Amino acid sequence: xxxxxxxxxxxxxxxxxxxxxxxxxxxxxxxxxxxxxLTSSPALRxxxxxxxxxxxxxxxxxxxxxxxxxxxxxxRKDGHVLSLFDASYFPTLSLDFLAYRPLPTDEGLxxxxxxxxLPVTIERMSKGFEAxxxxxLFPENHxxxxxxxxxxxxxxxxxxxxxxxxxTRLLTRHVMAPGSFPLVETAxxxxxxxxxxxxxxxxxxxxxxxxxxxxxxxPVKKLKPLAGLEELRVDVSAMLACLHDPGLSERDARLAYxxxxxxxxxxxxxxxIPRPNYDAVASQLLFNxxxxxxxxxxHGGLIHLRPGLPAVLAxxxxxxxxxxxxxxxEPAEQVxxxxxxxxxxxxxxxxxxxxxxxxxxxxxxxxxxxx
Numbered sequence: 001x002x003x004x005x006x007x008x009x010x011x012x013x014x015x016x017x018x019x020x021x022x023x024x025x026x027x028x029x030x031x032x033x034x035x036x037x038l039t040s041s042p043a044l045r046x047x048x049x050x051x052x053x054x055x056x057x058x059x060x061x062x063x064x065x066x067x068x069x070x071x072x073x074x075x076r077k078d079g080h081v082l083s084l085f086d087a088s089y090f091p092t093l094s095l096d097f098l099a100y101r102p103l104p105t106d107e108g109l110x111x112x113x114x115x116x117x118l119p120v121t122i123e124r125m126s127k128g129f130e131a132x133x134x135x136x137l138f139p140e141n142h143x144x145x146x147x148x149x150x151x152x153x154x155x156x157x158x159x160x161x162x163x164x165x166x167x168t169r170l171l172t173r174h175v176m177a178p179g180s181f182p183l184v185e186t187a188x189x190x191x192x193x194x195x196x197x198x199x200x201x202x203x204x205x206x207x208x209x210x211x212x213x214x215x216x217x218x219p220v221k222k223l224k225p226l227a228g229l230e231e232l233r234v235d236v237s238a239m240l241a242c243l244h245d246p247g248l249s250e251r252d253a254r255l256a257y258x259x260x261x262x263x264x265x266x267x268x269x270x271x272x273i274p275r276p277n278y279d280a281v282a283s284q285l286l287f288n289x290x291x292x293x294x295x296x297x298x299h300g301g302l303i304h305l306r307p308g309l310p311a312v313l314a315x316x317x318x319x320x321x322x323x324x325x326x327x328x329x330e331p332a333e334q335v336x337x338x339x340x341x342x343x344x345x346x347x348x349x350x351x352x353x354x355x356x357x358x359x360x361x362x363x364x365x366x367x368x369x370x371x
Contacts, residue, residue, distance in 0.1 A: 195259035202238035228282035
């Protein structure tokens with residue numbers, strides 16, 4: 001499909017989504033009306049993604065699954081995603097369309113770290129996907145809220161590249177000691193794209209590893225600090241894989257390591273101000289742990305990476321794994337409490353507000369750099 005019909009598709013979806021109300025998403029009359037509008041729209045009626053969604057919403061009240069829609073997406077026949085979404089952390093999504101281009105994947109990485117991850121570049125999108133926070137799309141974001149084995153997980157790598165070059169690059173130059181990230185600091189957009197693709201594949205792979213993998217233990221880890229700890233667990237696992245797996249391209253793996261560390265240590269900490277989200281809590285935890293264990297030091301207003309940093313990262317991961325290993329002999333609630341205690345040991349939790357405070361170091365950096 002060339003650009004002109006795709007523009008018509010986006011326009012048609014944007015016109016339809018204007019009448020979508022979140023409180024009506026599961027209403028039978030609304031779903032029947034939506035099905036009719038999809039099948040009668042000149043721009044949408046011949047689109048396979050629209051045909052699949054039209055059939056699914058017509059039967060949703062009897063069978064609340066988007067089987068045809070997800071089969072179309074997972075089949076990767078035309079690079080189109082059209083669905084009805086209901087995701088609390090992506091509130092801009094409702095009825096939305098996406099046309100994407102898959103990015104190449106390193107063969108060795110794909111074989112060694114398999115997962116249903118699909119790094120893509122967005123070619124066309126409706127309004128819901130335009131929001132800056134929407135950097136990924138997960139199976140449970142659809143109206144049915146389900147994730148099945150093999151369902152594709154999309155990461156919008158063009159958005160990763162944009163935010164890295166806009167914000168993270170600025171932080172590496174003004175918050176880190178010179179030469180901290182020699183490969184990342186000089187990487188062009190194509191290399192940042194590659195490093196981002198490596199990150200998301202390693203990230204999703206490691207979510208599914210360990211004694212308490214996701215999604216099996218999602219109910220235990222759904223609290224904000226534990227969601228942050230889980231993100232940190234998988235990212236530290238990814239960094240260590242980049243450093244120690246001899247089966248990976250050495251330079252590409254080193255670039256990915258620097259990229260993941262810079263994103264996790266710097267960007268999330270700054271973006272989470274003034275009210276830290278789970279990613280910002282994770283960055284606080286990493287910063288304070290590394291500081292306490294001499295993996296980093298702060299001198300002259302700059303973060304200096306210490307020679308023993310990789311060993312400290314391994315110790316950090318070992319502590320998390322040691323707690324999670326208890327799931328085989330302790331109740332889930334007890335392990336959850338242990339994980340929470342570990343998180344709060346290295347973060348600034350405000351008992352009165354029942355929330356986390358930001359780290360002054362990053363608040364100052366945010367103000368000083370105007371980001």
